[in-house]
Amino acid sequence: MQDTTTSAVHVSLGQAFWQLLRRDLLLTLRRGNEWINPLVFFVIVVSLFPLGIGPGAKTLQLIGPGVVWVSALLATLLALDGLFRSDYQDGALELILLSPHPLSVLVLAKVLAHWLITGLPLVLLSPLLGVLLHQDSSVMWVLMATLALGTATLSLIGSIGAALTVGVRRGGVLLSLLVLPLYVPVLIFGSNAVASAGMGLAVKGQLSLLGGMLFLALALAPVATAASLRVSVE
């Protein structure tokens, strides 16, 4: 008779991580074209420079790495505000906070989803914008590699700011103030690597540093974000 009562199944951390990642990707898919906005912003900002400065190949070649990097940074920042906001507004964030699974791991799933939606398209699109700014074809892979490492770091660092400002009604400006100073090292090494590659210099050092920063952020940012989220909902 007791057989009608169903048995409990243990939900592993891996399942929770995967389900949350899947949920966030599905939400983006269903929301239509919203995810494309930062990408369009990125393309438009980069293409404004040749219009404003003039199509001189030499100048563009010189400023190209910086322009692409700053634009990618701003595009990441633009998308950051939405990382936790909708979950906060409809109460889904409470369910995540009340989960017995480690919050930092769940946060990592959300940040990974966010990077796949906003960071990865930037990386894939960057060679096209490199061509627009007269970058050498040999530089393209450095541009993509630095952006891949860099945008992931930016998403991780940014998640701390997004978590801190999730309860603030118009937190966008505050978020930029909090996060932009922390973005500076990534910007310096990222654009410097691309510029060095353009001059035919070695870029191994900068790439290693960017990789180091990514792993540091990977280790520390989710924990800080989890703590910030708990403070923000209080």
Add this chain to the structure above:
Amino acid sequence: MGGGVRGDLKAVNRVVIQGLEARELECFRGETLLFQQLSFTVRSGEVVQIEGGNGCGKTTLLRILGGLGVADEGQVLWDGVPMPRSRPELYSQLAWVGHRDGIKDELTAIENLQAAQAMSEHAKDVDFSLVLESLGLVDRDTIPCRSLSAGQRRRVALARLAVTDAKIWILDEPLTALDVAGREQLQRMMVEHAQMGGMVIYTTHQHLPLAGCDCKSVVLG
């Protein structure tokens, strides 16, 4: 040996309560005192209603019990261990239906349940469509929750209680927007849960008769 004796002494000094205990809670909202010296326990099989008028701190109290808020004084204990130290243990047994229902507009009812279940630790091996059907939501597995009515959304939120094996339910105004049939179904779920040894803490302004289980009430204000 020595550790055992010390443990016994501790047990004599303070009886460990299995379940949730609020001990001398005090909370202010700005300058206003919401409640003070508030102590109560919720044990296995008990249903506790938090009573009080609008704005007297019911939701605040529930959030404190769930560890989403912090009391100005006092502590919340789960199986004798104070929060936030007992957070993993409490959360592995907690099902929460809050003031905001936590339902994603873009997902279907079933996808919402799936996502909620993944956030728990002990999932019940149940058919989601049967659970939704028992709550009067038929053929809702293809329609995004955006197009559901307020009452139907509340039912989806309550369906979360049936898909995890949580011991303690915290429900903030679960009757909001529910019709008579929905209310009766929730009543049945709560009584059944209590009879199986579960605990329920809830708030409501409506009359909710719960026959056949151990009911208590905590009055605020």
